[in-house]
Amino acid sequence: MSKKPSHIPLFPDAYLRDTTHLTTEEHGAYFLLLMAAWGNDDCTLPYDEKRLAALAKMPLLKWRKIAHIILEFWTIDNGRISQSRLLREFAYVQDKSKKAREAVQERWGRERTKGYGRNTDAIHLGGGGGGGGGSLSHPESNSLEGDGPFRIIDGGK
Numbered sequence: 001m002s003k004k005p006s007h008i009p010l011f012p013d014a015y016l017r018d019t020t021h022l023t024t025e026e027h028g029a030y031f032l033l034l035m036a037a038w039g040n041d042d043c044t045l046p047y048d049e050k051r052l053a054a055l056a057k058m059p060l061l062k063w064r065k066i067a068h069i070i071l072e073f074w075t076i077d078n079g080r081i082s083q084s085r086l087l088r089e090f091a092y093v094q095d096k097s098k099k100a101r102e103a104v105q106e107r108w109g110r111e112r113t114k115g116y117g118r119n120t121d122a123i124h125l126g127g128g129g130g131g132g133g134g135s136l137s138h139p140e141s142n143s144l145e146g147d148g149p150f151r152i153i154d155g156g157k
Helices: 012-019 024-037 048-054 062-073 083-114
Strands: 075-077 081-084
Touching: 012 024, 024 048, 024 062, 024 083, 048 062, 081 083
Parallel strands: none
Antiparallel strands: 075 081
């Protein structure tokens, strides 16, 4: 799978509309689980009460008291839990990131064909007078004296 998204889209109106019945502690547990799932390659969590309690940063006995409320937001499948909105946002962000990477690669490809990327190892040694001076990789001169690209500059004379 591609690189994990670094940010999670949050829509406060939708979040609050769906979670108005939660206590402050339940909000915290739910939000911490969302963040933990977002950080996983598949955007899911193991369906393991000890692990979920640890991710929610609460003792197992406390987790057991609120787990049924929190898990209403999640789907359990093959020993993993997932949250449908989170998965949609995860897919959206990954797709957007992929398209941005492709656009950059396409732009760089166009620039190379136009010549912008040619001889990127060349270093301009000339001054502002338009005389130029060549590059360190200039094939015609290996001299450090004279008028070649590696001439010694003598105080601007």
